[in-house]
Amino acid sequence: MASILANHSVEAALEKYLPEEELKEVKRVLYGRPVEDIGSELPQEAHQSAKDHNFALQAYRIAAPPEQIRSPRLVKIGLIQNAIVKPTTAPLQEQRAAIHERIKLITECAAQAGVKILCFQEAWTTPFFFCTREKYPWVELAESAEDGLSTKLCQELAKQHNMVIISPILERDSENMDILANTAVVIDNHGVVMGKSRKNHIPRVGDFNESTYYFEGDTGHKVFQTEFGRIAINICYGRHHPLNWMMYAMNGAEVIFNPSATVGALSEPMWPIEARNAAIANSVFTCAINRVGTEAYEHEFTSGDTKAAHNEFGEFYGSSYVAAPDGCRTPGLPRNQDGLLVTDVDLNLQRQIRDKWCFSMTGRYDMYARELTAFTSGDYQRPIVQAPKQ
């Protein structure tokens, strides 16, 4: 029998085995102050939808102490993780239509739950075929960020449900010599495309051969001022680069989304660390989203790991979560089931934690600007101290 962790999460395994008092203390150290489970506040129809359509629905609140002058700025953030629906060999239009249908359905549940900012996983409209080194047929699924089919669907959903939608897709920029890009499209709650933000750091690690498909993003560190808060998107591998998170925060982000696709053998022990560290270091909310399931491809491929050629590359382990400026975090969604994570966050916590910890005032950014400039100047002299002659 598979372990509880395999079926769900570390958190579920701890809940099952640790005695109450021990559990409380272990969770304090591992996850920070308790976040409130608000599952019971969600409408019955949302829970019914999750049950009927076999996706996990978890909901939490990360509150902040009340202030005298500012009102709480509670906003419900939704993260969706999902497996592809059809086999990777199905006709492309069927593959996309099935994913659209599934996401539409989970988005409706998010609306019922009161979500105001919803983010899908990286390249949500396609299988994650970048392991294969094949381009066709799936690059055909790349779309215009501004008016592709998936953007149009998101516009409809955003308008209908009065929610901001972040739609990370494989972008085809036909106005720009047909380049491909890994891009998050931001659609405001009136259904208007606000703009796009491209993946800044592109992996060349194991099966994640992405640098042969698209290149380092050229959209910098944009922040989107929505009606519900300032948001930014740090796509997938960018989570390994603390500077990437930092620059979004410096530009004013209150919530930074990290739509991802990553598999267990490669990155699972890093997953709970990186987005959470970014939340702490930058006093922001961070939202880590990973897809689930396995994806099989018709033509075998290798992984640069001495192993034989194969047709699938392991399990995307889900485990999507939200981390807060004070270092607390929600439990993760399951490792192996589609899911919607609803987190009601009070954005006021950001400034409160900045006032407490002072990271943004103790950062000495001028020193680092000088050092990084010197470092990248081409003739950098490292300050390495050698042992004196005796």
Add this chain to the structure above:
Amino acid sequence: MASILANHSVEAALEKYLPEEELKEVKRVLYGRPVEDIGSELPQEAHQSAKDHNFALQAYRIAAPPEQIRSPRLVKIGLIQNAIVKPTTAPLQEQRAAIHERIKLITECAAQAGVKILCFQEAWTTPFFFCTREKYPWVELAESAEDGLSTKLCQELAKQHNMVIISPILERDSENMDILANTAVVIDNHGVVMGKSRKNHIPRVGDFNESTYYFEGDTGHKVFQTEFGRIAINICYGRHHPLNWMMYAMNGAEVIFNPSATVGALSEPMWPIEARNAAIANSVFTCAINRVGTEAYEHEFTSGDTKAAHNEFGEFYGSSYVAAPDGCRTPGLPRNQDGLLVTDVDLNLQRQIRDKWCFSMTGRYDMYARELTAFTSGDYQRPIVQAPKQ
């Protein structure tokens, strides 16, 4: 009865309660690949010393796959965490002498265990009196980095045991208008003072009122080329600043030490995250060291937390650990007992992980140098996208 966690660590609590298979999986996700417990390889006299003198002795190996051309570069790193020995009201010279005696003893055990680079905790020669806002009497314990009593002791020990010693002290720089500084002195394995590295980021958080005692360090991001590897020291609060870790790594550090002093209510959930994230993000070994015990002061003080004046400010929670470039880590030392953590690391792992993950090649440091320079220029225009008019 206090919980296992209170008495020791999260890891000990998991070991006790989780069934074997579940434990293995939970540890994989929480701590990465298993590190080898090498306690049984240490000489009996080392274990006897730990037992006789009531400090924990834990030892692990973080190995790397063999290479064809480079030999393994195994080096045993030692971290010491400890409580102060005498009350904070004892005559200063007695307080210092008692700590010297205790550290000398644990250092001898480290030598028996084969440690080649040993690091003590932050301000190891004094109580952590920076909560009190009082200066006297303890500032009298500040010493010259170059030839203070504590440096002389470390020189003797380093030479005697053929080990590099990192000695973080409260420095009195009498050549420089008597300033105080929070400084790590690096002594090579021949007993020669290589130099010093000052704390770059100074906290003003809760009881950690340190900015009234000493200021932001002026020694930049020096790296020390020792016979056993390239090391750097990121003191205490600097661990919250990812740029600080990064700059040491950019300058060539293979192992970055983080001698600290921090209490449970403030930072414990961040502790397992920050040094480990730095190990991952920079492909370095990081060593987090925290003191243990509580310290009582004669004159009451307040903590800026609405609570009544008091004479102690909570428990330093120990939990010192080593994290590796691939994200794995050792278990922590106990939360509430003096301890020596011995970790035999293969420094070759650094380059292997850099070759695998490519963070140092995908970092786009030129982009960040430009952005940080603009950010600190005084008229920075944040790239904030507003919703278009409809």
